[in-house]
Amino acid sequence: MEDPGRVVGVGGCWAQSVKDEVFERFPFVDVAFGPGQIHRLAEFLTQDSLTAQGYFEFEDFSGHLPAKRARDFQGWVQISVGCNCVCAYCIVPQTRGREVSRRPGELIAEIESLAAEGVREVTLLGQNVNAYGRDLPQEERITFAELLSRVDAVEGVERIRYTSPHPKDMREDVIRAHAELPALCEHIHLPLQSGLIREHVPDCALTTDIIVGFPGEADEDFAATLDVTDRVGYDGAFTFIFSPRRGTEAATMMDQVPHPVKRERMARLVELVQRRARERAQRFVGRTMQVLVEGPSRTDPARLRGRTGHNKTVNFEGTAEPGELVEVEITGATSTTLSGHERLLSRVP
Numbered sequence: 346m347e348d349p350g351r352v353v354g355v356g357g358c359w360a361q362s363v364k365d366e367v368f369e370r371f372p373f374v375d376v377a378f379g380p381g382q383i384h385r386l387a388e389f390l391t392q393d394s395l396t397a398q399g400y401f402e403f404e405d406f407s408g409h410l411p412a413k414r415a416r417d418f419q420g421w422v423q424i425s426v427g428c429n430c431v432c433a434y435c436i437v438p439q440t441r442g443r444e445v446s447r448r449p450g451e452l453i454a455e456i457e458s459l460a461a462e463g464v465r466e467v468t469l470l471g472q473n474v475n476a477y478g479r480d481l482p483q484e485e486r487i488t489f490a491e492l493l494s495r496v497d498a499v500e501g502v503e504r505i506r507y508t509s510p511h512p513k514d515m516r517e518d519v520i521r522a523h524a525e526l527p528a529l530c531e532h533i534h535l536p537l538q539s540g541l542i543r544e545h546v547p548d549c550a551l552t553t554d555i556i557v558g559f560p561g562e563a564d565e566d567f568a569a570t571l572d573v574t575d576r577v578g579y580d581g582a583f584t585f586i587f588s589p590r591r592g593t594e595a596a597t598m599m600d601q602v603p604h605p606v607k608r609e610r611m612a613r614l615v616e617l618v619q620r621r622a623r624e625r626a627q628r629f630v631g632r633t634m635q636v637l638v639e640g641p642s643r644t645d646p647a648r649l650r651g652r653t654g655h656n657k658t659v660n661f662e663g664t665a666e667p668g669e670l671v672e673v674e675i676t677g678a679t680s681t682t683l684s685g686h687e688r689l690l691s692r693v694p
C-alpha cells in the first residue's frame with residue numbers, strides 16, 4: 346500500500362448489505378459500518394490503535410449527530426430513519442430497518458436551537474417523511490402535516506423543505522399545508538404525483554425520480570413513462586438507469602433490459618425532461634421572486650447565486666450577502682437555472 350498509515354473505511358447501506366464478506370472481498374478495508382453506526386465512527390477511529398477490523402451492526406438511530414452545516418443559514422434535520430415499504434429495487438429496508446420516528450418535542454427543540462443560531466431554511470429528512478409519527482407512542486403521535494405546522498411556528502424559520510415523501514402516504518393535509526403555511530416552500534419532490542397538488546398549489550414546482558429499464562420494461566411501458574412525464578410537465582427530474590442491487594427482489598427478476606436499450610431510453614427521457622423543464626421555467630420570467638442567497642455564482646463570481654422557494658437556482662446581479670433573503674427580478678430561464686437582478690431596496694427582513 347502506498348500510504349500504510351491511511352485508514353480506509355466504507356459506510357452506509359451498501360456496506361451493511363455486504364457485511365458478511367466486505368473484509369474478505371476488500372482486504373484493504375479497515376473499518377466498515379452500517380447507516381446506524383455513523384455516530385460511533387469517531388470513537389472507533391480515535392482508538393489508540395486500529396487493531397481489529399470492525400463491523401458495527403445496525404442498532405441505533407443516528408439522528409442525534411451534531412449537525413455539520415455547509416452554510417450557517419441552512420440546516421438539515423433527520424426526522425425518521427428506516428422504511429416500511431418494500432420497493433423491489435431498493436436495499437434500504439434491509440439495511441436501515443423499520444421506520445423509527447424521532448419525538449416531536451425533541452425535533453422542535455433542535456429546530457429552535459438551529460433558528461437561534463441563524464438557520465433560516467430547514468430541510469426535514471426521512472426515507473418516507475409522510476409516514477412520520479406512526480410508530481410513536483399515542484400520547485406523542487402527530488402527523489407529518491402537524492409536524493410541519495409546528496416547525497412553521499418556530500420563530501426565525503423562513504423556509505421549510507422536506508425529502509423524501511412517498512406518494513402512497515401523501516395526504517391532502519400535507520398539500521393543504523403547502524397552501525397555508527407561510528414558511529413551507531412551493532416545491533414538492535415526489536415520485537409521480539396525482540392531480541391534487543396543483544389543485545391546491547397551482548404554482549407548485551414538481552420534481553421527481555424516474556428509473557429507466559426496470560426488469561420487464563417493454564416499449565409500451567417506456568412510452569407510458571414518456572407520456573406521463575410530458576403530461577405532468579416536471580420542473581426537473583432525477584433520472585436513473587436501473588442497476589441491480591444484490592439482495593433485492595429486482596436483481597433476480599427475469600427480463601432484464603439490455604444495457605444499450607436502457608441507454609437509448611434514458612437519452613430520450615432526459616431530452617423530454619429538459620424540454621418540459623425549460624418550458625415550465627418560462628413562467629417565472631418577468632416575475633419578482635424571493636431568493637435566499639447562497640454565495641457567488643459558480644460560473645461567474647461577479648454575480649450571486651441563490652434559490653427560490655420553488656428550489657430553482659437563480660444567478661443574478663446584486664450586492665446581497667449569503668443568508669439574506671432578497672427580491673430578484675427574473676429575466677431569463679433555462680431548464681435548470683433562472684437569471685435576473687436584485688431589486689434595489691429589496692431586502693426581506
Ligand code: SF4
Nearest residue numbers: 428430432435437472
Ligand atoms: S420508499 Fe424509498 S427507501 Fe423505502 S423501499 Fe421504496 S425506494 Fe426504498
